Amino acid sequence: MVIDSLSHGRGGGRTAPEPTYPGGMGRSPFTLAAAVTAALPGAEVTGARALTADGDGRFDSAVASLSDGRELAIRVADDDDAATELAAEALALRALTAGARAMLPFRVPEYIGETRVSDGRALVTELLPGFQIEAAHVPAGRGAAESMGAAIAAVHSMPTSVVRGAGLPARSAQESRDEIARVVDAAASTGRVPARLTVRWREAVADDDLWRFESAVTLGGVQSTSFLFTDDADRGPQVSGIVGWHALSVGDPAVDLAWLSAAPEAADDVQAAYAQASARTPDAALDVRARLLAELEFARWLVHGDSLRRPDIVDDAAALLEALADGLHAGDLTVIAARSEGVDSAMDALDSVPAGAVPTADTSMQTDAYNPNELWRDEDLDAADRDDPARDDAAHRAEVAGLDTEDLSSLRASTTSGDAGSGPGLPERADDDSSSPEDEAQRAARAALQRWKSSDSE
Structure with a gap:
C-alpha cells in the first residue's frame, strides 16, 4: 500500500x-x-x-x-x-x-x-516530500522497482572515503562473515532455533564462495519505506529521496537488498535494475547473501530477547523461526542450494511466515508522505482490475547484548497465516499486439497504484 x-x-x-x-x-x-x-x-x-x-x-x-x-x-x-x-x-x-x-x-x-x-x-x-510504498505492494516492471534498484546501486557506487573519512563503521568481507557467524552461534545457544536452520546457516557461513565480495558504502539495511517517490508522467513512480541514514557504513552490499524477501512481485526487477546500474564487479552470490541476511533478522530478534530476558520476545522469534523452518522444501537445507541445484530460493520458506513478519525500519518519522491522489491523475491511469542447550550465564548475555537488532515486538507469529509478502496480483495482460512489454509493465504499475488509491480511504 x-x-x-x-x-x-x-x-x-x-x-x-x-x-x-x-x-x-x-x-x-x-x-x-x-x-x-x-x-x-x-x-x-x-x-x-x-x-x-x-x-x-x-x-x-x-x-x-x-x-x-x-x-x-x-x-x-x-x-x-x-x-x-x-x-x-x-x-x-x-x-x-x-x-x-x-x-x-x-x-x-x-x-x-x-x-x-x-x-x-x-x-x-x-523534510523531504514524497510517498512511500510497503514492500509487498511494490509492483513489478518499469517505474518504482527499477528506480529502487538504480537508487541502491548509486549508494553502493559512492567512494568508501565518504564513510571512512567521517569515522563511520567499515567492515571487510571477512569481518561481515565473522559477524554473521556470531549471530548464528548466539541464536543457536538459546536452544530455540530449529536444527535444520542452524545447519543451513552454518553451511552458508562455511561457503567461501559466498563471501568473496567487495565491501561497499551501504545504508546498513534499507527498507522499502526508506524510499520516497514522486510521479513521473512517462516512467511512473521514481525515487526522489531516501531517508534512514543512521546505519551508513562500509560493508556487505547484500544488506541493502535483504528487504526484497518481502517484495515478491518486484524482487527480480529491483535486482536486475541494480545490476544494470551498478559500476561494481558483478557479485554472483549477492542475492543468496541477501536472503540469508533476511532470515537472520529473526535470529537477531531471538538473541535480542534472550539477552534482555524477555520471554515474550523469545517466544515470538522462536515461532517465526519454526514457521521459517517448516517452509523449507525437503532436502533444501542450505541457503546455497539455489545456486547449485536451480531449485526455489531459500526465502521460499518465508511463505509460511505471517504477513508483516519481515522487520521494517522506522523511516516514517523522517518524512511526511504526499497523498498519491495528488500525484496521480485519474486520466493517466489505465483500467485495473523469519543444537545447543540454552545458556543463562552473564558472559553469554554480555556477548550478545551488543548485537544490532530491530524491534519486532509487534510481529507475533501465526503459523496458520497465508503467504507472507504476497501483494495484490497485477492485472492480466490484455491481448494487444501493439503494446510492448514495457508498456504493459507500466500499465500494471499504474493499475497497482490505482488499487492503492482505491483502498486509501478504507
Whole structure:
C-alpha cells in the first residue's frame, strides 16, 4: 500500500483524524516545533503539525513550517537506543557533503541542527516530500522497482572515503562473515532455533564462495519505506529521496537488498535494475547473501530477547523461526542450494511466515508522505482490475547484548497465516499486439497504484 500521511489539511478533502503522538512522551507538535529555533537560531516558525505516518513509538516528532517556506522535521528520542540512533543519523547526514550528494540521483535530508527537548535528544532535518510504498505492494516492471534498484546501486557506487573519512563503521568481507557467524552461534545457544536452520546457516557461513565480495558504502539495511517517490508522467513512480541514514557504513552490499524477501512481485526487477546500474564487479552470490541476511533478522530478534530476558520476545522469534523452518522444501537445507541445484530460493520458506513478519525500519518519522491522489491523475491511469542447550550465564548475555537488532515486538507469529509478502496480483495482460512489454509493465504499475488509491480511504 502507499503510505499516506497528509491527512492533516492536505488529504484531498478527507476529514482529518485527531493527531496522535508516537512514543511515551506525548509532546505536542507545537512544543516540538518551538524547539526548532534552538537548533536553527533565527528561524521563524509559522506553523506546526504532527508527522502523521505511523511510527514504532520511539520518537516524538513534528513538522515545523518556516516563514521562508521550508518545512523541517524534528524528532525527539524516547529512550537511550533512539538517542543513539539520532546521533548516528546526524553524523551520517553531516558526512554526506555537497559533493557526495551530487553523486546520487535522489535527495538526502539536509542536516539542520541538534538540540534537547526536556531530557530528550532532538534532531532537526529537512523534510523531504514524497510517498512511500510497503514492500509487498511494490509492483513489478518499469517505474518504482527499477528506480529502487538504480537508487541502491548509486549508494553502493559512492567512494568508501565518504564513510571512512567521517569515522563511520567499515567492515571487510571477512569481518561481515565473522559477524554473521556470531549471530548464528548466539541464536543457536538459546536452544530455540530449529536444527535444520542452524545447519543451513552454518553451511552458508562455511561457503567461501559466498563471501568473496567487495565491501561497499551501504545504508546498513534499507527498507522499502526508506524510499520516497514522486510521479513521473512517462516512467511512473521514481525515487526522489531516501531517508534512514543512521546505519551508513562500509560493508556487505547484500544488506541493502535483504528487504526484497518481502517484495515478491518486484524482487527480480529491483535486482536486475541494480545490476544494470551498478559500476561494481558483478557479485554472483549477492542475492543468496541477501536472503540469508533476511532470515537472520529473526535470529537477531531471538538473541535480542534472550539477552534482555524477555520471554515474550523469545517466544515470538522462536515461532517465526519454526514457521521459517517448516517452509523449507525437503532436502533444501542450505541457503546455497539455489545456486547449485536451480531449485526455489531459500526465502521460499518465508511463505509460511505471517504477513508483516519481515522487520521494517522506522523511516516514517523522517518524512511526511504526499497523498498519491495528488500525484496521480485519474486520466493517466489505465483500467485495473523469519543444537545447543540454552545458556543463562552473564558472559553469554554480555556477548550478545551488543548485537544490532530491530524491534519486532509487534510481529507475533501465526503459523496458520497465508503467504507472507504476497501483494495484490497485477492485472492480466490484455491481448494487444501493439503494446510492448514495457508498456504493459507500466500499465500494471499504474493499475497497482490505482488499487492503492482505491483502498486509501478504507
